[in-house]
Amino acid sequence: xxxxxxxNLTALFESLKKHGYEIVGPTVRDEVVIYDTLNAVEDLPKxxxxxxxxGIYRLKKRDDExxxxxVLSPHTWKKFLYPPKVKLWEAKRQxxxxxxxEPQGDGPKYAFLGVRACELAAIAMQDKxxxxxxxxxxxxxERREKSLIIAVNCGQAAKTCFCPSMNSGPKVTSGFDLxxxxxxxxxxxYFVVETGTAKGKDVLKDLSLHPAExxxxxxxxxxxxxxxxxxxxxxxxxxxKENLQANAEHPRWNDVADxxxxxxxxxxxxxxxxxxxxxxxxxxxxxxxERWRLWDSCFxxxxxxxxxxxxxxxxxxxxxxxxxxxxxxxxxxxxxxGCTGCGRCITWCPVGIDITEEVAVIQKQE
Amino acid sequence: MIPQQFRIQKLKSETYDTFTMELVSEKKKDGFSFLPxxxxxxxxxxxxxxxxxxxxxxxxxxxxxxxxxxxxxxxGALRKLEEGDSVGVRGPFGSAWPVEAAxxxxxxxxxxxxxxxxxxxxxxxxxxxxxKYGKVAILYGARTPEDILYPEDLQEWRSKFxxxxxxxxxxxxxxxxxxxxxxxxLISKVRFDPKNTLAMVCxxxxxxxxxxxxxxxxxxxxxxxxxxxxxNMKCAIGFCGHCQYGPKFICKDGPVFRFDEIEELxxxxxx
Amino acid sequence: xxxxxALLTEHAFFRNLKEKQIETIxxxxxxxxxxxxxxxFRQGEEANAFYIVKKGAVSIEVDxxxxxxxxxxxxxxxxxxxxxxxxxxxxxxxxxxxxEETSAVALDGRCLRGKCGGDDALAHTLLEKFAGVLxxxxxxTRMQLLDVYGK
Numbered sequence: 001x002x003x004x005x006x007x008n009l010t011a012l013f014e015s016l017k018k019h020g021y022e023i024v025g026p027t028v029r030d031e032v033v034i035y036d037t038l039n040a041v042e043d044l045p046k047x048x049x050x051x052x053x054x055g056i057y058r059l060k061k062r063d064d065e066x067x068x069x070x071v072l073s074p075h076t077w078k079k080f081l082y083p084p085k086v087k088l089w090e091a092k093r094q095x096x097x098x099x100x101x102e103p104q105g106d107g108p109k110y111a112f113l114g115v116r117a118c119e120l121a122a123i124a125m126q127d128k129x130x131x132x133x134x135x136x137x138x139x140x141x142e143r144r145e146k147s148l149i150i151a152v153n154c155g156q157a158a159k160t161c162f163c164p165s166m167n168s169g170p171k172v173t174s175g176f177d178l179x180x181x182x183x184x185x186x187x188x189x190y191f192v193v194e195t196g197t198a199k200g201k202d203v204l205k206d207l208s209l210h211p212a213e214x215x216x217x218x219x220x221x222x223x224x225x226x227x228x229x230x231x232x233x234x235x236x237x238x239x240x241k242e243n244l245q246a247n248a249e250h251p252r253w254n255d256v257a258d259x260x261x262x263x264x265x266x267x268x269x270x271x272x273x274x275x276x277x278x279x280x281x282x283x284x285x286x287x288x289x290e291r292w293r294l295w296d297s298c299f300x301x302x303x304x305x306x307x308x309x310x311x312x313x314x315x316x317x318x319x320x321x322x323x324x325x326x327x328x329x330x331x332x333x334x335x336x337x338g339c340t341g342c343g344r345c346i347t348w349c350p351v352g353i354d355i356t357e358e359v360a361v362i363q364k365q366e
Numbered sequence: 367m368i369p370q371q372f373r374i375q376k377l378k379s380e381t382y383d384t385f386t387m388e389l390v391s392e393k394k395k396d397g398f399s400f401l402p403x404x405x406x407x408x409x410x411x412x413x414x415x416x417x418x419x420x421x422x423x424x425x426x427x428x429x430x431x432x433x434x435x436x437x438x439x440x441x442g443a444l445r446k447l448e449e450g451d452s453v454g455v456r457g458p459f460g461s462a463w464p465v466e467a468a469x470x471x472x473x474x475x476x477x478x479x480x481x482x483x484x485x486x487x488x489x490x491x492x493x494x495x496x497x498k499y500g501k502v503a504i505l506y507g508a509r510t511p512e513d514i515l516y517p518e519d520l521q522e523w524r525s526k527f528x529x530x531x532x533x534x535x536x537x538x539x540x541x542x543x544x545x546x547x548x549x550x551x552l553i554s555k556v557r558f559d560p561k562n563t564l565a566m567v568c569x570x571x572x573x574x575x576x577x578x579x580x581x582x583x584x585x586x587x588x589x590x591x592x593x594x595x596x597x598n599m600k601c602a603i604g605f606c607g608h609c610q611y612g613p614k615f616i617c618k619d620g621p622v623f624r625f626d627e628i629e630e631l632x633x634x635x636x637x
Numbered sequence: 638x639x640x641x642x643a644l645l646t647e648h649a650f651f652r653n654l655k656e657k658q659i660e661t662i663x664x665x666x667x668x669x670x671x672x673x674x675x676x677x678f679r680q681g682e683e684a685n686a687f688y689i690v691k692k693g694a695v696s697i698e699v700d701x702x703x704x705x706x707x708x709x710x711x712x713x714x715x716x717x718x719x720x721x722x723x724x725x726x727x728x729x730x731x732x733x734x735x736x737e738e739t740s741a742v743a744l745d746g747r748c749l750r751g752k753c754g755g756d757d758a759l760a761h762t763l764l765e766k767f768a769g770v771l772x773x774x775x776x777x778t779r780m781q782l783l784d785v786y787g788k
Contacts, residue, residue, distance in 0.1 A: 089368050091411060097392060097452035098411050100368045134618065135367070135603040245612070248634045275607030278600050282412035289412035296606070303608060304636075305598050307437035317636030325610065332613030479786035509786040536781045540706040543736060546696065547710050548780045555713060570785040576776075 001212040001220075004180075006189035008208055009041045009067075015203045016111045021148055024080055025113035026073055031059055035075040038113065045070055052158035052343065055352035066184040068114055071158040074348055076271035077119055078126060080110050081143050084295045088139075088278070093287040107139065109146040111203075115176065116154055117169030118161075118340040122271030123149070124175050128334045129274050148199060151176035155184075155223040157230035160343030162356055165235040168340045170227040178204070181220035192220040233346075235356045236363060237327075237337065243363055244328040248320065252361045257316035259351050264297035266345035266353075267322065272338045273297070298322050323355065367603060369409040369454025370394075375429060377449050381513055383437075384480065385445060386421065389430040389455065397427035398455075401462035402487035403594060403622045407602050408432065408444060409454030416440040417599045419484035419621070420458060425494050430455070433483035433515065459602045461622045463488035463566050464592055465495075472500040472558035476577045478507040478549050478569025482515045484594055484621075485568050489523075496528060500563075503530035503556035507549025507573065510535050511542045530556040549573065550580035560585030566622075568594040575632070578625060588626040595620050595628070612637055641666040641742055648689060650717055650766055658759050665748035671695075671735035677718070680732045684721035685746040690714050693739025698732045709781075710774075711736070717770050722746030723763070 004012060016023050023038045028045045038044065044067040051058045052071060062069045091100045115123075123144075130140040154170040163169030172179045177200030180191040192212050195201045212220075267273040277296035282289045296303060299318050304311035312318045330338030339355070346354045372389035379385050391398065405419040416438070422431025436445045447453065465488050473492060477485050485504075492499055504523065508514045514533060524531040532552045534545040545552070549569070565586055567577050574593050581591055595616050600606035602617045609616035612631040614623070631637045642663040645651045651659055669688070671677055677688065677695055688695075694713045701707040709731070712718045718741070721729050727746065753760035 091454075093411060096450050097371050097373070098454075099371075100454070102368055130605065133604055135605070137605060245630075248637070274605065276600065277606065277608070278415070280409075280412060280414040286412060296600075296608070298607065298610075303598065306596055307435075307441075311597065312636045314636060321610070321637075324612075329610070329613035333615070507786070509784065513786065534711070536784065536786070538708045539704075540698070540708065542708060545694070545711040545713070546708040548777045550780075551777060554715070572780065572783055572785045576780055 001217060002193045002195075002204075002209040003212045003216055004191045004193055004207065004209055006067075006184075006191070009191070011207050012203070013038070013041060015206055016148070018206075019111075019148075019203050020109050021111035021203075022108050023111045023113055026068070026070065028059065032057065033059070033070045033073040035073055035077065035079065035114075041067070044068070044114075049156065050158065052160045052347040054160070054346055054354050055349055057347050064184050064186070065189065066155070066182055068152045068180075068182050069155065069184070071154065071156060071161065072116060072118075072342055072344060074269050074344060076269065076344070077112055077115060077123060078271055078274075080108075080112070081123070081147070082126065082130070082137075082140050082274065086139055086293050088291045088293050090291075091289040093289075098289070102138075105142060107142045107146065110143065111148040111150060113150045113152070115149050115151045116342075117151070117172045118163045118166075118342040119271055120149070120151055120172060120175040121163075121166070121168035121340045122342070125272045125334065125336060125338060125340070126274060128336070148203065149176045149178075150200075151179040153179065153181040153220070153224050154227035155182060157227045158343060158347070159232060160346040161231050161341065162233035162235050162343060163341035164228065164231055165233070165237060165356075166337060166339050166341035170231070171224045176200070181223050183216065183219045183223060185219075190216070192216055233343065233356050235339070235341065235359055240337075240359065240363070241328040241331045244324045244359075247362050248324075250362050252358065253316045253320045256319050256353060256358055257314065259353055260315050260319050261351060262299045262301075262315045262318060263350060264299040265348045265350060267297040267299060268295065269344040269348045270326075271340060271342060271344070272326075275303070277303075298325070323358065326355075327359065367456050369407070369415070369456050371452050372430065372455045374447055374449050374451050374453065377447075380433060380515055384433060384435045384515060386431060386433045387444070387447075387453075388422070389432070389453065390428070391430075391455075392452065398430040398458075399427055400424060400430075400458040400487075402465055402491050403463040403484060404458035404460045405484070405602075405621065406430070406432065406455050406457030406459070407599075408434075408440070409456070410440055410443040410447070411452070411454070413443040414440045415454070415456075415600075416444075417459075417602060417617075419594075421483035421486045423490040423494075424487045425490065433480070433486075435480045456602060459617055461620055463622055464564055464624075465491045468492075468564040468566075469495075469498040470500070470562075472563040473502045474553065474556065474558050474563055474565045474581070475502075475504040476549060476553065476565060476567045476569075476581075477505070478573040478577075479509065479513070480515065481569035481573070481594070482506055485566060486516065486519070488566060493523075493529075501530065501556075501558050502528070503532070503558060505549055505552040505556065506531075506533045507552075507569070508533070508535050509537070511538050511544070532556060548576065550576045553577070553580045553584055563590060565591045567591060571595075578632075588629055589624060591625040592622055593625055593628075594622050641668070644689070644691070644742060649715075650689070650770070654762060658762065661752055661756070661759060662744060662749065662763075665745040665752065666742045667745070669741050669743045671739040671741070673735055673737055675735045675739075677733035677735060677739075677741075678729045680729050682729050684719065684727045684729045686743045687717060687719040687722055687746065688741040688743050690716050690718055691740045691742065693735060693737040693741075695739055696734050696736050698734060700732070710777075720767050720771060722749070723767055
């Protein structure tokens with residue numbers, strides 16, 4: 001492990017740029033931390049933290065100048081790896097036929113800065129979907145392979161966090177190229193760096209680093225422990241899959257359907273939700289057609305449309321689909337749960353539906 | 367996956383809202399290989415894509431055959447195409463009817479409405495390998511006599527001494543000399559050994575529900591029954607999430623399922 | 638007479654009936670034959686029998702006036718035809734037409750009602766059996782009404 005001093009972080013930015021990366025990371029906009037292109041260290045949310053609860057998100061000033069002193073953004077990295085709107089191909093009419101061309105290998109080369117442990121878990125889950133099945137998604141693959149992941153350990157947790165329950169945090173353990181832990185005391189502000197891959201090592205090459213002494217390592221451990229100690233929410237995963245799959249007619253589904261607005265916020269902020277739809281469009285001449293892929297949500301009515309009607313016409317059916325997919329059938333499909341315990345769906349639900357609470361009720365009556 | 371261009375070689379009107387198109391690849395010369403029960407995504411230029419089961423003879427792969435019912439925007443656009451026009455084809459996708467597992471057994475095929483189309487390839491396969499199967503019955507239910515699909519095929523199959531072919535309609539006038547009633551009622555009218563039979567069922571879910579009940583009443587176990595399921599579908603390769611059926615993806619785990627695999631889901635509404 | 642009893646004994650409808658009961662019922666039966674196009678019974682007429690179809694097929698029809706004759710169901714070998722004999726006013730609700738050469742055993746309703754009058758157990762058993770036939774018919778009619786192949 002090594003140390004980068006806070007004032008040398010600019011050098012990391014320079015090195016990333018020199019290696020051709022577009023740096024994407026946290027920045028404050030419209031009173032939230034979002035993930036967007038960063039030009040300089042100054043773009044980071046210096047001195048900000050966030051307060052999150054059921055249906056609540058507030059930015060607050062910290063009493064220090066930590067750069068990664070917030071917990072989680074409503075944005076997720078899937079926005080960059082699996083874009084919300086992407087052109088799959090375009091076609092040109094030629095007499096009675098047509099030709100189709102695919103966009104080739106011009107996807108961006110991202111360096112993701114500030115990836116949390118739960119987000120690494122989410123990326124690993126999406127890898128299973130898009131890279132490890134019988135078919136591979138070329139857009140995801142290209143972006144994923146080109147990208148560099150710089151994880152940053154959590155130093156605090158939100159009230160909505162429950163990553164330990166899902167075994168995905170708060171400590172960053174794998175799936176990164178570089179992992180940082182930010183130590184910010186009144187006397188010394190630095191980052192403890194762990195190298196995960198050769199690709200990660202490469203961008204550190206020209207930086208002035210010094211080896212982390214035991215006291216720095218201990219401080220870094222304390223940072224993560226602090227986050228861990230703050231986590232209150234839990235979700236009991238033992239027997240959960242079977243429990244949910246056996247309880248399709250549990251009265252709680254009606255109860256949650258009464259509160260759920262079917263707004264799809266939870267699926268948009270979820271770092272693992274992967275559903276999409278396609279739109280076929282033409283220009284005014286009708287000779288040029290395109291197919292676009294867009295994020296979709298199982299909460300929309302026409303998601304389940306077949307001729308004659310919609311299969312999941314009730315909110316009950318749609319909420320149940322989302323939750324049982326996330327926590328139960330995901331396990332059948334990909335061998336792991338689809339939930340990382342990031343708590344975004346709790347924070348960003350406009351009516352404060354809490355997945356951990358819904359699960360607990362269904363588990364209790366079993 | 368991008369669609370491959372296929373030219374419409376031949377168009378045939380089946381009923382007032384259903385038609386069959388024969389397609390040939392514009393590039394590949396070696397035909398189109400598929401398993402009975404599989405489907406393709408058909409693309410109409412600029413309009414969109416729709417999953418349609420393959421309904422031709424799997425032993426004759428020169429032409430790709432699709433029977434389509436005009437029920438939506440893409441199927442409506444497909445209907446407006448003419449011979450010589452091109453469509454995009456992605457596929458084949460999905461699981462197949464158990465034509466090999468059925469060898470040495472009796473076979474009962476129960477279909478309703480457009481559900482005859484996805485089973486026709488299985489039936490062609492059985493006909494081409496008739497000696498490998500025991501008693502074979504095909505039962506078909508349609509709405510009215512005017513809705514009956516492939517009447518020439520049914521007529522030809524009916525004339526064969528080693529096939530039991532029964533057609534029924536939900537309602538008919540005096541000029542209909544066939545059976546009136548629902549298709550599950552026909553199951554008890556044909557001969558098969560329930561201990562050594564595989565049933566293949568395709569039609570609307572309500573029809574499949576009643577059919578499975580009737581087959582069970584006749585002594586079949588759920589492991590002996592196969593059904594083909596339908597859900598919304600966009601990508602056909604397990605990415606878009608639309609076709610999920612509990613833990614299953616209709617596009618890659620289905621559309622053909624052995625009934626015991628989905629029995630519990632089948633009983634739940636809005637899955 | 639003997640072959641009627643044998644037929645009833647084998648028929649699923651009479652399963653679990655006592656031999657004595659079958660004999661009693663068989664006593665009310667006779668073999669009937671209809672040529673293609675023959676009317677088996679006509680809507681509005683007194684209903685005095687039910688039929689066990691042995692061979693052929695019978696269509697159950699309703700006169701749809703301006704819609705013409707509508708066939709609502711076909712009854713075939715092995716099926717039971719007719720329940721109006723059992724329920725007052727003992728009047729056929731539909732018309733039945735042989736659509737093929739048809740053989741059946743006709744069981745006389747008046748005879749059966751007479752025998753049931755003095756035999757509660759037989760009456761109960763027959764009612765139960767017919768309730769089963771009616772329930773099945775209702776279920777299938779519902780499926781027809783659902784118009785499952787419609788758009």
